[in-house]
Amino acid sequence: MTEESPKAIFYALAANLGIAVCKFAAAAFTGSGSMFAEAIHSTADCGNQLLLLFGLRQARRPATVLHPLGAGRAIYFYSLIVALLLFFVGGAFSVYEGIHRLLEHEPLSHAFVALAVLGISVVLETFSLMGAIREIRKQHPDKSMWRWFRETRESDLLVVAGEDIAALAGLAIAFVAVLLTMVTGNPMYDALGSIGVGVLLMVIAWLVAREVKSMLIGESASPEVRRAIEAHLRARSEIRSIINLITLQWGRHIVVAVQAEMIDYASGRAMVDAINVIEADLQAAFPQAKWVFFEPDVPRVK
Incomplete structure (x- = not known):
């Protein structure tokens, strides 16, 4: 295993900053609940990447009398925090927002703007995910992604890849929700899209948290x-x-x-x-x- 390379984290941070700005602007312009949920998700992701970078910095601290083996496992703690934030800030808030919009029947306007922003977001998230996959393939060229997910000991890269996969799947759900709302004129689809994005984020966050918890307890080498x-x-x-x-x-x-x-x-x-x-x-x-x-x-x- 190589020394910490935060390239994948920087790719994700750059992509999510651009995406968050676009999504908030589109959510304000269109009144889309799915778009607002996606904007909150992207903002949370930016904070998550900053936490991971801080965790990598903490993990490099030298050994002391109190911590004779150094602070290398600090990154597991910060990765678990990120997974929990992804669950509650990203997932639970998106579900709440969707339920609220489902009850209020808030209309969606200028759907084409929302669809365009979602399309741009897909491109940027793909850029971020490809950066993470390049880092994974550099060290594990022969492993399937699922096998890598179950066997990896790189919690920071695990979190970034999980976030990116959740983001792309969430964008697909939001795109379909906005498109159905535009075609039918029924805002229920937009609200259901927000709930769907939230449930997806919570599932991905739970899977990531389960793997990181195992690392935190103490895993053998791969x-x-x-x-x-x-x-x-x-x-x-x-x-x-x-x-x-x-x-x-x-x-x-x-x-x-x-x-x-x-x-x-x-x-x-x-x-x-x-x-x-x-x-x-x-x-x-x-x-x-x-x-x-x-x-x-x-x-x-x-």
Whole structure:
């Protein structure tokens, strides 16, 4: 895993700033509930991206006596906050706005303006999503998006990709809602569109929050990285057998704890020297393994 690259976050921030301005102007001009819900969503997304950038900055803080492994997992906390904001500020507010407009039967005017802004928003959100996908493919060219979503340990990129996917799907719902309202003259479709956007955002936010919660509790390194580390250790001539191997993702870094049976050495110092070589080689092969704890032991008889 590479060092933090906030490119995808900057892509998303730039796109959402432009989109939010366009949507608020269109919502005020047309009176569209779906458009207003989308404008609130885009504004919330801007704040979310700023939170993620702040979280990445916090994660780079050096180790201290209080936090001996550094603050790498701080990004998980901020990613969870973003997911909660996406749920409540984006999703719940959109549902509320839709219900309000459904009860009030507020009319929609100048629908063509709303449709044009939604079209522009689709282009900008696609630009943002493609930026996130490029970052994902750069590191995981062979994984499907769903598999990456379930196995990734990059909470910031997970949140950005989730937001972008939710935004594009929400724009599609809003476009259909506004189009149906324009064709039928019934503002109910616009209100239902706002509710649909809100429900979609809450579902995506829940899925993202579930994944980030797991990271916050403490996940191992991704399956392929753990397998590669285990294979690297098993190939060492100094090691007779691996008794236990624990990996823990710590932000962009990994904690590795190894319990292994060593071959026979003439002295304890010779074994210590061998272990030092193993640790150095492991960190050279896996630069993300910032901390390696190695314990020589013998298998316990059950």
